[in-house]
Amino acid sequence: MSRLALLICVSIFYLISICKAQVTVNNPQVIMQYIQKSPILYSLDVLKDSIPPPDRSNNIVKNKFRRIKDASEYLIMEYDELIMADELYLKSNKLFDEKKFSEAESEFKKLYEKYPDYTLALTMQAKCLINQNKTDEALDILRKAISENYIDYEAHYLLADLYKKIDLIDAAVRFITTAHILNRNDNTIQSLMSEIYKVKGLNLQNWQFVPQIKYEHSRDEVKIYCKTQYEGYAWAEALWKFDNDYRITKNNLDKKYNLNQYQECLMYHSIALQALPWYAATEEGKAFKHSLETRKFNEFIFYEIILPEFPEESLKFTEDQMNKMVDYIMVIRAGQK
DSSP, rough: OOOHHHHHHHHHHHHHHHHTOOOOOOOOOHHHHHHHOOSSSSEEOOOOOOOOOOOOOOOOOOSSEEEEEETTTEEEEEEEEHHHHSSHHHHHHHHHTOOOOHHHHHHHHHHHHHOOTTHHHHHHHHHHHHHHHHHHHHHHHHHHHHHTTTTHHHHHHHHHHHHHTOOOHHHHHHHHHHHHTTTTTTTTHHHHHHHHHHTOOOOOOOOOOOOEEEEEOOSSSEHHHHHHHHHHHHHHHHHHHHHHHTTSSSSTTTTSOOOOHHHHHHHHHHHHHHOHHHHHSSSHHHHHHHHTTTTTTTHHHIIIIHHHHHHGGGGGGHHHHHHHHHHHHIITTTTOO
């Protein structure tokens, strides 16, 4: 058995082991058994055109949430709309828009004192300080904003920018990466992230995971069109999409996405790394292979598949999960040794 074949087998075993407590992950052999026994007729053909990456630039997270810990879980809550109707809120934002930053800073401070749950007032206060070139004070306020509301991506972004300007690049890298994860599709964050990574000497890759698969289907027949490297992914995805007998064997089907589905699709997809050396040599293939080697498989799923479509899911990450995701990007996407 080749080293790569062994790696894929070990990786699949690892994948199954990390998911066993959650739900059974069926391997490619089991998936094909379901395909063959299905009353639906499945067929496969080559996809001649290409599917471009979708434009998700408008699929962003609004900075209107705060997170509190209740026992062992996090609660994500929107800021109270009554705050936005308060005279202090209206006055402070008006002063900020008029670039009267010293006065706005004072009003945002009063707003936070009145509504200590409204931690965005801290971030706005820091923006006023930045515009007055009061860097040290701004750093302190932003660190407080994050300690009180970790999911405030704007505070992470502003800290990263300040750390870049004072040449603390390692800190800047981690804060901008966290901001990016918290708002996966935000172009402003991505732009600063590219700048900071370049200063750090990291080559941030810019590909998107877009399986080249299309379907034609009726009640009794599914025709799959796909590029060669995505055949395994397509078989598993088709079963999930069109076979209700298979779907009822799974849990949490009413959720907007199902982690188990992506685990099974990618497990089958991993065969392409062995069967198609040219695919394993692409940026996507190398990243996928590396995620298996370094046990960052679920990070691959969230960063490459789930967060682009559902960026708000990042608000639920624990700090430990966030740190693992940051490491995934720095190692897998940017090649940090």
